[in-house]
Amino acid sequence: xxxxxxxxxxxxxxxxxxxxxxxxxxxxxxxxxxxxxxxxxxxxxxxxxxxxxxxxxxxxxxxxxxxxxxxxxxxxxxxxxxxxxxxxxxxxxxxxxxxxxxxxxxxxxxxxxxxxxxxxxxxxxxxxxxxxxxxxxxxxxxxxxxxxxxxxxxxxxxxxxxxxxxxxxxxxxxxxxxxxxxxxxxxxxxxxxxxxxxxxxxxxxxxxxxxxxxxxxxxxxxxxxxxxxxxxxxxxxxxxxxxxxxxxxxxxxxxxxxxxxxxxxxxxxxxxxxxxxxxxxxxxxxxxxxxxxxxxxxxxxxxxxxxxxxxxxxxxxxxxxxxxxxxxxxxxxxxxxxxxxxxxxxxxx
Ligand code: IPM
Ligand code: MN
Numbered sequence: 405x406x407x408x409x410x411x412x413x414x415x416x417x418x419x420x421x422x423x424x425x426x427x428x429x430x431x432x433x434x435x436x437x438x439x440x441x442x443x444x445x446x447x448x449x450x451x452x453x454x455x456x457x458x459x460x461x462x463x464x465x466x467x468x469x470x471x472x473x474x475x476x477x478x479x480x481x482x483x484x485x486x487x488x489x490x491x492x493x494x495x496x497x498x499x500x501x502x503x504x505x506x507x508x509x510x511x512x513x514x515x516x517x518x519x520x521x522x523x524x525x526x527x528x529x530x531x532x533x534x535x536x537x538x539x540x541x542x543x544x545x546x547x548x549x550x551x552x553x554x555x556x557x558x559x560x561x562x563x564x565x566x567x568x569x570x571x572x573x574x575x576x577x578x579x580x581x582x583x584x585x586x587x588x589x590x591x592x593x594x595x596x597x598x599x600x601x602x603x604x605x606x607x608x609x610x611x612x613x614x615x616x617x618x619x620x621x622x623x624x625x626x627x628x629x630x631x632x633x634x635x636x637x638x639x640x641x642x643x644x645x646x647x648x649x650x651x652x653x654x655x656x657x658x659x660x661x662x663x664x665x666x667x668x669x670x671x672x673x674x675x676x677x678x679x680x681x682x683x684x685x686x687x688x689x690x691x692x693x694x695x696x697x698x699x700x701x702x703x704x705x706x707x708x709x710x711x712x713x714x715x716x717x718x719x720x721x722x723x724x725x726x727x728x729x730x731x732x733x734x735x736x737x738x739x740x741x742x743x744x745x746x747x748x749x750x751x752x753x
Contacts, residue, residue, distance in 0.1 A: 405438045406709055409469040409674075413447040415683025416693040417475025423695030423746030424473065424679075424702040427718060430750040431706065435714035442469075448479020448487055448683075457490045463498055471705050472676040475698065476683035489541070496534050501668035501676060502565065503572050504532035504647060505704070508634075508654035508664075513727030516657050521634060526657055528637035529581070531573040532647025534668055536565040537598075539644045561598045561643065566605050572671070573641035574613045581638050586610075587619040589626045589642035589650065602643070626650055630657060655680060662694030662733040663726075665701035667708060677705040684735065692736040695746050696722055721752035 412418035432439055451457050477492050510516050510526035540560035547553050577586045588606045590599035610618045623646045629636055630653055655664035661681030668676040679697030687693045707715035725748045731739035
């Protein structure tokens with residue numbers, strides 16, 4: 405029995421989560437596990453209504469779950485930066501979700517904008533550090549609002565934080581990836597302190613993983629090769645900011661935000677799974693959004709919980725729906741409604 409906190413959130417979040425749960429429930433019936441869900445009203449709507457973002461009591465309750473299934477956070481009437489820092493990033497930091505895991509996998513039948521690349525070429529995973537770097541929130545203003553204003557935003561890299569992220573990446577590579585290649589994505593030519601630490605730790609820890617081949621590339625080159633030679637990558641490990649940026653590029657080459665899922669993880673503790681596309685307010689309530697990203701996030705959640713068979717079968721069902729049914733992965737162009745796509749995947753199971 406797994407206890408799952410469900411946060412539908414804003415915009416199309418609820419539509420996506422509804423289909424994600426539909427598929428999880430179909431898996432529950434077939435693969436011998438049970439879930440108990442509790443819904444939490446968090447997001448822009450609640451903030452505009454009550455001024456509350458993430459009450460401490462809710463945070464405490466969330467710690468008691470096995471996992472959190474999140475739709476999307478983001479509201480057009482809320483100024484950028486409020487919900488991001490006080491809800492999403494606060495959850496990541498307060499729950500110490502130190503890994504952001506983002507698979508970049510092109511399913512058969514899904515269209516990639518990359519010419520001459522197919523499912524055999526686009527299949528890698530990004531392990532993004534999720535609690536430090538430029539996201540740590542250190543820095544500040546000096547002489548704010550004057551012509552001499554100074555704004556400093558620092559990248560925080562602790563040996564502890566870097567090391568646990570790298571260890572996770574090596575272990576993940578060993579356990580889940582037959583090719584066993586780990587690429588560190590950095591910028592050692594310019595960020596000569598931060599990525600010096602990363603690179604030293606990478607090579608030191610790497611000696612305990614002789615079965616994993618190590619590679620290094622600067623983040624700008626990674627962007628180039630993700631487009632030109634995505635088949636070079638197996639697992640990429642990187643800091644918070646670079647990970648944020650390259651995973652949006654990754655989402656595009658795997659067919660767009662309709663399919664891209666991620667997990668915010670702390671192995672052994674409550675972790676949070678989400679479609680990474682955001683709340684897409686312009687599609688809200690239209691039943692046109694692609695729920696496959698949420699469905700894939702659900703599969704990642706089951707994998708994290710140890711329900712490997714169910715996770716794998718959901719992924720296979722998604723692959724079949726992509727190749728045999730959908731006209732496109734884009735919102736409004738699937739040839740089916742949001743709910744119908746959920747039904748198709750549930751039927752496959
Ligand atoms: C993501 C998002 C977040 C991030 C924002 C919404 C704070 O872009 O999950 O990638 O930058 O991490
Ligand atoms: Mn992002």
